[in-house]
Amino acid sequence: MSLQTRLMTAVIGFVSLILIIVAVITSATLGKTMEDQLDQKLNTYAHQLVRVTQAFSPSSATAQNILAGPFAPPTGLLFVVSSPVSGYSGAIVESTAGDELSSGLQTLSGSQMIEIAAALKDTSVATVSLTDLGSYRIIALPADNGVIVVTGLPRDEIQNQLTQLLTVIALATIGGLILLALTTAITIRVSLRPLRAVAMTATRVANQQLDRGEVSITERVPAAEADPRTETGLVGAAVNKLLDHVNTSLASRQENEERMRRFVADASHELRTPLASIRGYSELSLRALRQADAPVERPEIIESTTSSLERIQAQSLRMTRLVEDLLLLARLDEGRELVYSTIDLAQLALEGLSDARPTAADHHWHIEVPEEPVTVVGDAGRLHQVVANLLANARTHTPAGTTITLSVAQEGDEAVLRVHDDGPGIDPAIRDELFARFARGDTSRARQTGGTGLGLAIAKAIVEGHRGFLTVASEPGDTTFTVRIPTNPAAATAGDVPSEA
Numbered sequence: 225m226s227l228q229t230r231l232m233t234a235v236i237g238f239v240s241l242i243l244i245i246v247a248v249i250t251s252a253t254l255g256k257t258m259e260d261q262l263d264q265k266l267n268t269y270a271h272q273l274v275r276v277t278q279a280f281s282p283s284s285a286t287a288q289n290i291l292a293g294p295f296a297p298p299t300g301l302l303f304v305v306s307s308p309v310s311g312y313s314g315a316i317v318e319s320t321a322g323d324e325l326s327s328g329l330q331t332l333s334g335s336q337m338i339e340i341a342a343a344l345k346d347t348s349v350a351t352v353s354l355t356d357l358g359s360y361r362i363i364a365l366p367a368d369n370g371v372i373v374v375t376g377l378p379r380d381e382i383q384n385q386l387t388q389l390l391t392v393i394a395l396a397t398i399g400g401l402i403l404l405a406l407t408t409a410i411t412i413r414v415s416l417r418p419l420r421a422v423a424m425t426a427t428r429v430a431n432q433q434l435d436r437g438e439v440s441i442t443e444r445v446p447a448a449e450a451d452p453r454t455e456t457g458l459v460g461a462a463v464n465k466l467l468d469h470v471n472t473s474l475a476s477r478q479e480n481e482e483r484m485r486r487f488v489a490d491a492s493h494e495l496r497t498p499l500a501s502i503r504g505y506s507e508l509s510l511r512a513l514r515q516a517d518a519p520v521e522r523p524e525i526i527e528s529t530t531s532s533l534e535r536i537q538a539q540s541l542r543m544t545r546l547v548e549d550l551l552l553l554a555r556l557d558e559g560r561e562l563v564y565s566t567i568d569l570a571q572l573a574l575e576g577l578s579d580a581r582p583t584a585a586d587h588h589w590h591i592e593v594p595e596e597p598v599t600v601v602g603d604a605g606r607l608h609q610v611v612a613n614l615l616a617n618a619r620t621h622t623p624a625g626t627t628i629t630l631s632v633a634q635e636g637d638e639a640v641l642r643v644h645d646d647g648p649g650i651d652p653a654i655r656d657e658l659f660a661r662f663a664r665g666d667t668s669r670a671r672q673t674g675g676t677g678l679g680l681a682i683a684k685a686i687v688e689g690h691r692g693f694l695t696v697a698s699e700p701g702d703t704t705f706t707v708r709i710p711t712n713p714a715a716a717t718a719g720d721v722p723s724e725a
């Protein structure tokens with residue numbers, strides 16, 4: 225059964241039951257009142273008739289005689305007289321019109337009289353159903369002259385009125401119920417409309433293909449059906465919220481997928497160039513060796529082979545570096561790989577500088593570290609890599625003679641490491657995506673021995689793995705990369721437990 229049918233059945237059934245009970249109680253009460261009134265009237269008539277009867281002698285006391293007397297009986301009155309002398313006689317007043325009352329009297333038959341006598345056998349008041357006449361309320365009273373007077377009034381008036389009342393109630397009830405059914409149906413339909421809208425929206429979304437390609441869920445439950453003030457509207461609003469959420473998740477999933485695809489494409493592209501070089505140089509030297517009769521004795525072949533092998537080695541190194549960087553990035557993406565211990569950042573900077581200095585004697589190197597250690601909880605190897613990457617950049621992307629300053633300081637709750645250089649600054653073309661993977665300046669790209677474009681992406685991933693921040697401020701002659709790492713281990717490693725080795 226649909227909710228609508230069920231609600232309507234319940235409401236209409238219940239209201240009908242109440243109306244039936246009301247009708248029964250009303251008619252019962254009314255019937256009782258009318259019976260009481262009838263009894264009162266009957267009593268009055270009976271006593272009047274007893275008085276009238278006492279004026280007659282038992283021999284002349286017949287119902288017809290008495291009724292023809294001065295007493296003006298009402299229509300429908302039943303009157304029976306039982307006289308010890310003249311016996312039983314009974315009549316019913318059919319009409320009071322005209323002076324000649326006797327013509328308006330209907331004499332009771334013997335069987336009707338027997339029915340009356342039977343009803344009054346053990347009681348003075350009774351309700352009797354008379355053949356051909358219907359139901360009567362009768363009362364028997366003795367008169368002084370030995371005559372017993374039975375007076376009766378018809379009950380069919382009461383029946384008629386009750387029937388009429390019940391008919392009116394029934395008609396009104398049926399009308400009311402029809403009206404109720406209509407109103408209920410409309411109310412339910414209007415109230416349930418938001419649910420229908422929700423169902424329709426959900427079906428449309430379900431029919432949408434969401435498993436591949438660029439997807440977005442534009443379907444929403446109409447605002448009119450998503451009014452959070454009503455219960456059903458609340459469902460609509462909740463569904464809309466859910467759809468918003470799913471849509472955002474789908475978009476970010478899509479974005480992730482695209483980034484991954486781009487990453488793989490970039491990585492493959494990066495690997496292709498050194499691989500092509502390796503193939504080219506190896507083919508070149510092989511051909512030279514094969515074509516020559518006695519290659520070992522020919523110095524120019526040995527020279528060219530040596531130079532080819534050197535290039536092959538350089539390209540292999542470049543590829544190895546690239547693959548190592550990719551592997552590290554993939555591991556950082558996975559969110560593991562950090563081995564925590566307490567590290568002195570100043571010490572780390574000093575080591576980083578002494579590693580970098582010999583590789584670029586034509587740059588001027590400075591270091592500013594405080595006397596006391598600047599400790600952080602972190603992964604020494606990875607943080608070392610951050611320093612190395614930043615110093616390598618300051619060295620490789622600046623001309624000879626540039627001054628590079630490495631400084632470490634404790635600032636509030638943060639350990640701060642800065643790499644400053646007075647070189648030409650970051651290429652504005654890549655400023656916005658400086659920390660993105662494979663983002664490189666033109667100079668770096670053009671140079672055969674240039675970087676992989678992953679250095680800053682790796683540094684950023686490592687610093688963020690330490691809940692820190694890597695930022696850059698750059699203008700020609702003034703470039704600073706700043707690493708900030710919280711020194712509060714709880715903040716630094718909220719979530720994973722650091723082991724203070």
Ligand SMILES: Nc1ncnc2c1ncn2[C@@H]1O[C@H](COP(=O)(O)OP(=O)(O)O)[C@@H](O)[C@H]1O
Pocket residue numbers: 613617618619621622645647648649650651654658663664665666668669674675676677678679680681703
């Ligand atoms: N100190 C710097 N001065 C000028 N440009 C820089 C500096 N550091 C980084 N860059 C620019 O940022 C780019 C990205 O750096 P990075 O991610 O380390 O890649 P890579 O060094 O392999 O090119 C570099 O190609 C370079 O153009």
Ligand SMILES: [Mg+2]
Pocket residue numbers: 613616617675677679680
């Ligand atoms: Mg670099």
